[in-house]
Amino acid sequence: xxTKSVSKAxxxxxxxxxxxxKRAATAADSAIDKVTDAIIQGIRSGVFVPGQHLxxxxxxxxxxxxxxxxxxxxxxxxxxxxxxxxxxxxxxxxILGRKSVLDLxxxxxxxxxxxxxxxxxxxxxxxxxxxxxxxxxxxxAAGRGGNRAQYMEDRRHFYDxxxxxxxxxxxxxxxxxxxxxxxxxxxxxxxxxxxxxxxxSGYGKIAKAIIGQDADAADRAVKRHFDGTRKTMEELPEDAxxxxxF
Amino acid sequence: xxTKSVSKAxxxxxxxxxxxxKRAATAADSAIDKVTDAIIQGIRSGVFVPGQHLxxxxxxxxxxxxxxxxxxxxxxxxxxxxxxxxxxxxxxxxILGRKSVLDLxxxxxxxxxxxxxxxxxxxxxxxxxxxxxxxxxxxxAAGRGGNRAQYMEDRRHFYDxxxxxxxxxxxxxxxxxxxxxxxxxxxxxxxxxxxxxxxxSGYGKIAKAIIGQDADAADRAVKRHFDGTRKTMEELPEDAxxxxxF
DNA sequence: CCGTCAACATTGTTTGACGATTTCGTGTGA
DNA sequence: TCACACGAAATCGTCAAACAATGTTGACGG
Numbered sequence: 412x413x414t415k416s417v418s419k420a421x422x423x424x425x426x427x428x429x430x431x432x433k434r435a436a437t438a439a440d441s442a443i444d445k446v447t448d449a450i451i452q453g454i455r456s457g458v459f460v461p462g463q464h465l466x467x468x469x470x471x472x473x474x475x476x477x478x479x480x481x482x483x484x485x486x487x488x489x490x491x492x493x494x495x496x497x498x499x500x501x502x503x504x505x506i507l508g509r510k511s512v513l514d515l516x517x518x519x520x521x522x523x524x525x526x527x528x529x530x531x532x533x534x535x536x537x538x539x540x541x542x543x544x545x546x547x548x549x550x551x552a553a554g555r556g557g558n559r560a561q562y563m564e565d566r567r568h569f570y571d572x573x574x575x576x577x578x579x580x581x582x583x584x585x586x587x588x589x590x591x592x593x594x595x596x597x598x599x600x601x602x603x604x605x606x607x608x609x610x611x612s613g614y615g616k617i618a619k620a621i622i623g624q625d626a627d628a629a630d631r632a633v634k635r636h637f638d639g640t641r642k643t644m645e646e647l648p649e650d651a652x653x654x655x656x657f
Numbered sequence: 658x659x660t661k662s663v664s665k666a667x668x669x670x671x672x673x674x675x676x677x678x679k680r681a682a683t684a685a686d687s688a689i690d691k692v693t694d695a696i697i698q699g700i701r702s703g704v705f706v707p708g709q710h711l712x713x714x715x716x717x718x719x720x721x722x723x724x725x726x727x728x729x730x731x732x733x734x735x736x737x738x739x740x741x742x743x744x745x746x747x748x749x750x751x752i753l754g755r756k757s758v759l760d761l762x763x764x765x766x767x768x769x770x771x772x773x774x775x776x777x778x779x780x781x782x783x784x785x786x787x788x789x790x791x792x793x794x795x796x797x798a799a800g801r802g803g804n805r806a807q808y809m810e811d812r813r814h815f816y817d818x819x820x821x822x823x824x825x826x827x828x829x830x831x832x833x834x835x836x837x838x839x840x841x842x843x844x845x846x847x848x849x850x851x852x853x854x855x856x857x858s859g860y861g862k863i864a865k866a867i868i869g870q871d872a873d874a875a876d877r878a879v880k881r882h883f884d885g886t887r888k889t890m891e892e893l894p895e896d897a898x899x900x901x902x903f
Numbered sequence: 904c905c906g907t908c909a910a911c912a913t914t915g916t917t918t919g920a921c922g923a924t925t926t927c928g929t930g931t932g933a
Numbered sequence: 934t935c936a937c938a939c940g941a942a943a944t945c946g947t948c949a950a951a952c953a954a955t956g957t958t959g960a961c962g963g
Contacts, residue, residue: 490736
């Protein structure tokens with residue numbers, strides 16, 4: 412394992428992962444993939460703002476699909492925590508208050524640490540080491556460049572690489588990466604440059620530990636990374652977190 | 658928090674959790690809840706066997722709903738990992754090989770330990786302590802009784818209680834409890850009585866540590882519980898794990 | 904026995920419709 | 934002026950029927 416991330420034949424677990432990391436919503440995708448890609452990309456690029464109301468008639472027109480397919484896709488996105496569904500009131504882009512963000516970090520941290528430990532234990536071949544290094548380089552370049560959508564996609568790619576190296580297929584199903592896109596979309600525009608750099612540099616340290624096949628060091632690097640993120644959260648002003656009223 | 662598990666007004670996060678633990682698919686539920694309840698209950702009771710093919714025309718007739726609603730529900734269940742969808746080939750009840758089970762345990766363990774630590778830190782009021790004790794008693798009674806469906810439901814209730822006490826709302830979204838129902842459904846019929854008793858007694862020890870508000874002890878109790886489960890898995894014969902071909 | 908191809912079965916998607924519920928503007932009365 | 938009831942519009946939940954795309958099965962010929 413840990414050579415290619417594609418599964419056997421577009422098989423079972425694939426459509427579960429909400430994303431679609433590599434393919435950019437090409438033509439031959441199913442209708443629901445078109446929706447999920449469009450919405451995730453919309454969140455990353457800022458077209459969709461957390462809390463925004465998604466109207467079915469509007470989306471069906473813009474995406475050129477039927478209402479039934481759209482509703483299936485929204486169910487899918489809701490299960491991933493990207494949108495919330497209110498009966499008779501429609502779908503909203505998810506929104507995270509300060510407590511939700513901290514809860515999310517607490518939940519994500521042990522999973523990320525597990526992923527890092529597993530990746531460190533399996534990162535033996537030079538090819539795998541190169542993959543990990545490349546992922547770290549990409550995220551650092553995008554982090555300096557300032558392209559928000561690109562940065563979020565590279566961040567996700569970094570996690571995907573780490574998870575894939577680890578070889579635990581349940582992990583990729585469980586880790587709430589799509590939900591962190593949401594929280595990044597809220598935070599990215601209000602954090603300072605120092606905070607951003609602190610965050611970016613964390614990935615490089617994690618990659619270094621994984622490439623060195625030092626599971627304990629990787630674990631510690633992830634822990635420090637999350638500690639830093641929590642610190643950033645505490646430093647942010649209150650108005651960075653819209654109240655999650657709905 | 659940690660007093661009642663119901664959310665404000667049947668609000669956003671509720672339909673995400675695939676379950677429906679307490680209400681038994683009453684009338685006024687939405688169509689998709691009817692499907693999810695029926696399928697989960699079917700898995701617990703043995704009506705649906707892991708790997709079974711779910712035919713849309715059959716299910717629409719048996720549940721008395723339209724195909725559109727059924728497909729939305731199947732998307733929902735697929736996102737939770739309970740069924741797998743193969744394009745143009747339909748939906749199948751999920752199936753877990755030995756590696757998938759071990760991966761699932763590795764993923765679930767750190768989340769369960771986090772939940773236990775949080776619960777221990779918040780289990781202060783006598784009401785909360787009673788809730789936890791009751792959940793442990795229920796699971797032990799069902800474990801001795803031998804009613805498989807009841808045991809699986811009580812096991813889930815135990816986790817739900819623990820998560821609710823902890824107060825981390827992301828945790829309940831992420832923890833793959835429904836998927837463990839699947840794995841329990843496969844394992845329950847082939848494990849020995851000693852193995853079963855070992856598993857049942859673990860919950861009582863976890864509850865005791867939580868009620869004693871000893872986070873470290875709760876963490877250790879969960880760890881031991883998972884170590885025991887892994888040991889059981891290794892002891893099981895190979896034919897307990899159908900090959901996950903599809 | 905094996906490969907080819909056609910008929911069948913099942914899923915993917917669209918369209919249209921109807922009832923249920925929420926939302927919002929409007930008018931009325933105090 | 935403000936609070937509240939009422940009705941219209943908007944939106945969602947569900948269903949039904951149809952066609953297209955794909956997988957499956959079995960007959961046929963070699």
